Amino acid sequence: MNNSHPSEKEIQQWAADPSGSSPVMNSHMQSCAQCKAEAEIYRLLFSKIKQQPAEEFDFDLSEMVLSQLPKAKTRLSVDNLIAGFLLVFTCCCIAIPVWLFRQNILNMFSDIPPFFIYTIIGSTSIIFLVKIGSLYKKFQNQMRLLNYN
Amino acid sequence: MNHTKGNNPDDKQLIDRILRGDTRAFGTIVKNTERLVTQILYKMIPVSEDRKDLAQDIYMKVFRSLPGFKFQSKISTWIAQITYNTCLSWIEKKKLYFPGNLQEEDDRSPVSHEAVYNMPRNSVETERILFQKEVSVILKKEIESLPPVYQTLIILFHNESMSYDELSQITGLPEGTIKSSLFRARKTLKENLLSKYQKEAL
Numbered sequence: 085m086n087n088s089h090p091s092e093k094e095i096q097q098w099a100a101d102p103s104g105s106s107p108v109m110n111s112h113m114q115s116c117a118q119c120k121a122e123a124e125i126y127r128l129l130f131s132k133i134k135q136q137p138a139e140e141f142d143f144d145l146s147e148m149v150l151s152q153l154p155k156a157k158t159r160l161s162v163d164n165l166i167a168g169f170l171l172v173f174t175c176c177c178i179a180i181p182v183w184l185f186r187q188n189i190l191n192m193f194s195d196i197p198p199f200f201i202y203t204i205i206g207s208t209s210i211i212f213l214v215k216i217g218s219l220y221k222k223f224q225n226q227m228r229l230l231n232y233n
Numbered sequence: 234m235n236h237t238k239g240n241n242p243d244d245k246q247l248i249d250r251i252l253r254g255d256t257r258a259f260g261t262i263v264k265n266t267e268r269l270v271t272q273i274l275y276k277m278i279p280v281s282e283d284r285k286d287l288a289q290d291i292y293m294k295v296f297r298s299l300p301g302f303k304f305q306s307k308i309s310t311w312i313a314q315i316t317y318n319t320c321l322s323w324i325e326k327k328k329l330y331f332p333g334n335l336q337e338e339d340d341r342s343p344v345s346h347e348a349v350y351n352m353p354r355n356s357v358e359t360e361r362i363l364f365q366k367e368v369s370v371i372l373k374k375e376i377e378s379l380p381p382v383y384q385t386l387i388i389l390f391h392n393e394s395m396s397y398d399e400l401s402q403i404t405g406l407p408e409g410t411i412k413s414s415l416f417r418a419r420k421t422l423k424e425n426l427l428s429k430y431q432k433e434a435l
Binding site: 093125126135139141147 | 388
């Protein structure tokens with residue numbers, strides 16, 4: 085056996101892409117009939133692999149995939165229109181009476197003595213603070229339960 | 234880093250359209266990558282019924298993951314990577330025997346083509362002629378007899394003209410392993426074909 089011959093891997097690489105091989109390799113491949121024959125077998129193999137027909141599905145993959153995708157939400161869907169109408173209607177129901185009877189509403193509060201206003205504000209604030217305190221206590225209890233250490 | 238590495242502007246526009254809710258643009262991506270996905274599925278999955286479900290599963294994964302695609306590779310390479318990983322998961326789930334050790338081994342042995350050196354000249358000629366005849370039919374069977382990863386690498390490299398770098402991205406294997414695997418796959422194909430022809434010639 086001639087040890088100066090390139091390895092089979094080098095011959096394969098040369099058969100696949102001669103331009104990527106060294107000049108020494110190229111000149112050996114030009115002059116050595118045995119290596120050239122083997123490279124020729126590989127070239128035929130590569131060309132035959134390339135000629136293999138591509139596998140295909142017998143159904144329309146893109147159609148099947150598209151049918152599974154979530155439907156795109158259109159900006160003016162019926163649901164959106166109804167929700168928008170209800171929102172505008174509700175706003176009108178509140179705003180129109182407030183606008184029409186605005187003077188009466190102001191008069192309603194202007195006749196209340198300041199003592200009552202302070203009482204209302206004070207009691208609301210106390211209820212609000214008590215609620216916050218109880219929520220914080222509840223939160224701390226839950227955190228203590230979760231603290232396994 | 235080039236954030237649109239290997240992607241043409243059309244791909245970017247298509248992805249932008251999909252992200253804005255235009256699902257029809259996704260159909261174009263499916264059509265553009267269908268061949269590649271099909272090739273991998275046919276090489277990795279032996280059960281034909283499962284290929285259909287997996288193809289659908291792969292594209293649904295692609296659709297869901299599209300907002301996270303960073304354009305660090307070609308969209309086709311990214312989809313091929315998802316396909317390959319989905320196929321591997323399927324093989325693991327089904328606990329199929331997965332032949333083909335992808336460990337590095339010494340491929341530089343000069344003994345490997347001793348048989349060719351020792352052949353008489355006309356024997357090589359005969360092989361060459363025979364090679365050009367019914368080789369396509371037999372080659373298909375021989376490719377199918379290779380381990381799934383080898384089949385996939387051979388088809389992606391030769392039929393889909395993918396580079397070693399792309400194959401490395403798809404399979405997650407180092408480039409050196411890809412080269413060695415391709416070498417062994419081609420060598421096995423060549424040897425099997427030659428032995429087949431010699432038997433038939435007898």
